[in-house]
Amino acid sequence: MSVAVLIEHHGGQISRPSFEALTLARTLGTPVAVWLGEEPPADAVAQLGEYGAAEVRVAAIGDDARLPAKAATAVAAASADSSVLLVISTFVNKEIVTRVAMSTGAGVVVDAAGAELVDGRVETTQTVFAATWDVRTRIETDRAIVGIRPNTTQAAPAPTAGDATVVGVDVPLPETRERLASVEAVPEEDGVPLAEAPVVVSGGRGTGGDYTLIREFADLLGGAVGASRDATDEGWISHEHMVGQTGTTVTPALYVACGISGAVHHRGGMQASGTIVAINLDPDAPIFEISDFGVVGSLFDVIPQAIERIKQSRES
Numbered sequence: 001m002s003v004a005v006l007i008e009h010h011g012g013q014i015s016r017p018s019f020e021a022l023t024l025a026r027t028l029g030t031p032v033a034v035w036l037g038e039e040p041p042a043d044a045v046a047q048l049g050e051y052g053a054a055e056v057r058v059a060a061i062g063d064d065a066r067l068p069a070k071a072a073t074a075v076a077a078a079s080a081d082s083s084v085l086l087v088i089s090t091f092v093n094k095e096i097v098t099r100v101a102m103s104t105g106a107g108v109v110v111d112a113a114g115a116e117l118v119d120g121r122v123e124t125t126q127t128v129f130a131a132t133w134d135v136r137t138r139i140e141t142d143r144a145i146v147g148i149r150p151n152t153t154q155a156a157p158a159p160t161a162g163d164a165t166v167v168g169v170d171v172p173l174p175e176t177r178e179r180l181a182s183v184e185a186v187p188e189e190d191g192v193p194l195a196e197a198p199v200v201v202s203g204g205r206g207t208g209g210d211y212t213l214i215r216e217f218a219d220l221l222g223g224a225v226g227a228s229r230d231a232t233d234e235g236w237i238s239h240e241h242m243v244g245q246t247g248t249t250v251t252p253a254l255y256v257a258c259g260i261s262g263a264v265h266h267r268g269g270m271q272a273s274g275t276i277v278a279i280n281l282d283p284d285a286p287i288f289e290i291s292d293f294g295v296v297g298s299l300f301d302v303i304p305q306a307i308e309r310i311k312q313s314r315e316s
């Protein structure tokens with residue numbers, strides 16, 4: 001069975017969640033990579049082959065790939081013969097797959113944490129309502145579309161990697177009312193994109209506005225810097241770092257909440273993380289109710305000790 005995977009890439013570099021999606025696709029059938037935008041560089045094609053893609057279907061539609069209506073037409077054309085379409089569950093991709101589902105009659109589930117084949121149908125798992133419920137959904141249509149959250153599958157190269165064949169896809173793009181006027185990259189403040197990061201270290205009002213230790217800890221763990229809304233509203237850190245109901249939903253393998261009380265609005269965006277560590281002065285802070293590991297103390301005392309111990313253990 002052919003499983004199409006929409007590949008996320010920036011400047012020819014494939015994002016890590018795309019390798020996770022290809023790894024998951026191999027458990028469902030034969031992965032076929034769908035690449036929108038510019039022609040993929042040779043090393044990207046080689047990487048897609050390493051992760052099991054038999055083909056790379058290229059819809060070279062340039063910056064039109066940024067317009068969901070046009071991207072949806074290209075994705076539908078490139079994945080027309082696939083029974084399953086996997087995408088990373090980003091805001092833009094959710095709009096794209098909704099359009100593809102409407103035009104193809106496919107059943108669609110987004111924000112899934114996993115997908116498997118059961119009796120020939122795709123079944124997905126999701127955590128919903130601020131991670132208070134686990135939901136299993138069976139897609140009854142012949143064609144299934146799944147938006148998968150980053151960090152929910154461990155990316156691994158295929159045991160028998162092959163060369164992926166590049167196939168061009170001719171896409172007659174629809175006329176749309178939107179036109180791209182210009183495209184400018186927003187400089188990333190902290191390297192690792194928040195929504196994709198395998199580790200997130202977040203600081204809240206308890207930082208008092210000093211993010212030096214939070215950034216140092218995140219760097220050491222190879223993670224991204226997150227924040228509570230109160231911290232971003234104070235102007236201590238930009239809103240792109242906000243985690244929660246009105247911010248970014250994150251599902252890293254490790255989430256470290258420092259000086260964050262754990263209000264329901266914050267929890268809604270991080271409660272589905274793999275392991276949750278909390279550092280807080282207040283032993284009754286609600287964040288401890290959902291933490292796997294909690295430290296009662298000041299983040300200004302605890303983080304330097306944690307950094308020191310991690311460095312020591314890496315050196316030994």
Ligand SMILES: Cc1cc2nc3c(=O)[nH]c(=O)nc-3n(C[C@H](O)[C@H](O)[C@H](O)COP(=O)(O)OP(=O)(O)OC[C@H]3O[C@@H](n4cnc5c(N)ncnc54)[C@H](O)[C@@H]3O)c2cc1C
Nearest residue numbers: 204205206228229244245246247259261265266281298299
């Ligand atoms: C409609 C709506 C949507 C919202 N959406 C979001 C959202 O998306 N994301 C979000 O985060 N919030 C959101 N909020 C705000 C949310 O309700 C909380 O107000 C906010 O999350 C609290 O931020 P905080 O934990 O940093 O601050 P506080 O609640 O003030 O907690 C600060 C914590 O720091 C601890 N502390 C203080 N000093 C130290 C220290 N030195 N070391 C360790 N701990 C220390 C304190 O004990 C306390 O627990 C929303 C609110 C509304 C009404």
